[in-house]
Amino acid sequence: MFGAMFGGFAGGSFSAQYRVYPVSFLDKLEAENGDKIFLPPSALDRLASLHIEYPMLFKVENRRNSRSTHCGVLEFIADEGMMYMPYWMMQNLLLEEGDIVTISSATLRKGTYVKLQPHTKDFLDISNPKAVLETTLRGYSCLTKGDCICLHYNNKRYYIDIIEAKPEDAISVIETDCNVDFAPPLDYVEPSRDEYAASAAAAAAAATPPAEDARSTSGEEAAPAPEEPKFLAFVGSGRRLDGKPAAGGDPVPVKFGAFGPRLPVPAPAEPGTPGKGTAAPGARPSQKAGKVVFGSGNRLLDKQLAAQGKGPVPAPEAKPPAPKPEDAKLADEANKFHAFSGRPRSLRD
Known part of the structure; x- marks a missing residue:
C-alpha cells in the first residue's frame, strides 16, 4: 500500500500517487504561468535509475472522474508524499486540496x-x-x-x-x-443581417462625402453663387499737377479674352430712329449707311465743278487781317518766359 501511494516501477516507466496542493503553498506564485509541477526528491532518485527521455513529461490523472492532463516538472523540492501544481491545472482535473492523483511518465510527439x-x-x-x-x-x-x-x-x-x-x-x-x-471567443455574438447592413451603410456614408444639393433641406433654393469680380481698367480718382479737378467718367469694365481686352461695343439703335442707324463699314459717323452726301464739305469737288461750269462758284476764302504792330509786341511779351510768376501749388491739392 505504501509503495502504491508513494511510487513504484512498472516495466521501466515511472508511476506514483501523491496528494496534490496548489503552488501557492510553496510561495511559488510565478509557477502559475505554466504547467510545471513540483515533486519530492525521492521521485528524482527513481527517475534517475530509469531510462527516462528528457525533457521529463508526465501524465496526471484524477481517476475518480476520469480526467487527465499532461505537464512537466520544475523542481524536486516538495515534501514526501506531496505534489504541488498550478491552480488552473487543479481546476481542469476537478481536484481539491489534499486529493490523491496518479502521475506517470509520458512521451509526447512535438506539436505541429x-x-x-x-x-x-x-x-x-x-x-x-x-x-x-x-x-x-x-x-x-x-x-x-x-x-x-x-x-x-x-x-x-x-x-x-x-x-x-x-x-x-x-x-x-x-x-x-x-x-x-x-476560434471565435465563447462570448462572441454574430451580428444580425440588419446590424451588418446598418454598419456597412454607416461606413459607406463616412467614406463618401455628402453630395451638394441644389436645394437646401428646408425646400428653399440654394443661395446663388457670388458673381465673379470684373476687371476695371484705370479706376480711381485722378489728380492734376496744377490742382484743378480731373475730368473723367465712371470706370468701364473691360473683359479679357484670348486675344486681349474686349472693349464694350455700343448697342445698335432701334430702327426708325433718325440719326442713330447702324453705320456701314468705312462710312463717316455723320453719314447714313448706303448713301454718299455731296456738298460744300468737299471743296476740291466744288472747285472742279465750278471750273467746268457745272456747279456753284465757290466763294473766295477770306484772308485773316494783318496783325497790328502793337498786338505783335504784346504777343511777344506774353510768349516770353517769366520765372516764378505763377501761383504756388501743392501736389496734395
Whole structure:
C-alpha cells in the first residue's frame, strides 16, 4: 500500500500517487504561468535509475472522474508524499486540496498545429496576440486537447480552451514550430443581417462625402453663387499737377479674352430712329449707311465743278487781317518766359 501511494516501477516507466496542493503553498506564485509541477526528491532518485527521455513529461490523472492532463516538472523540492501544481491545472482535473492523483511518465510527439478558443472578446483587444502567446507558452511543456490554460498579461487573466491539437491530442511544445489558429471567443455574438447592413451603410456614408444639393433641406433654393469680380481698367480718382479737378467718367469694365481686352461695343439703335442707324463699314459717323452726301464739305469737288461750269462758284476764302504792330509786341511779351510768376501749388491739392 505504501509503495502504491508513494511510487513504484512498472516495466521501466515511472508511476506514483501523491496528494496534490496548489503552488501557492510553496510561495511559488510565478509557477502559475505554466504547467510545471513540483515533486519530492525521492521521485528524482527513481527517475534517475530509469531510462527516462528528457525533457521529463508526465501524465496526471484524477481517476475518480476520469480526467487527465499532461505537464512537466520544475523542481524536486516538495515534501514526501506531496505534489504541488498550478491552480488552473487543479481546476481542469476537478481536484481539491489534499486529493490523491496518479502521475506517470509520458512521451509526447512535438506539436505541429493547435487551435485555441478564448473565453472572452477581451483577448482580441491585445495589440499583438502572437507575441503574447509566444512569451506565455515558454512556461509550458505540453498542451492537451480539452484543457483550459490561463494566460497572465497586463495584470489580467485570459482563459483559453485548447480545442484541437496535431498530430495527437497531447503534444509537446518544447523547441518546436507550431501553427496556431484561433476560434471565435465563447462570448462572441454574430451580428444580425440588419446590424451588418446598418454598419456597412454607416461606413459607406463616412467614406463618401455628402453630395451638394441644389436645394437646401428646408425646400428653399440654394443661395446663388457670388458673381465673379470684373476687371476695371484705370479706376480711381485722378489728380492734376496744377490742382484743378480731373475730368473723367465712371470706370468701364473691360473683359479679357484670348486675344486681349474686349472693349464694350455700343448697342445698335432701334430702327426708325433718325440719326442713330447702324453705320456701314468705312462710312463717316455723320453719314447714313448706303448713301454718299455731296456738298460744300468737299471743296476740291466744288472747285472742279465750278471750273467746268457745272456747279456753284465757290466763294473766295477770306484772308485773316494783318496783325497790328502793337498786338505783335504784346504777343511777344506774353510768349516770353517769366520765372516764378505763377501761383504756388501743392501736389496734395
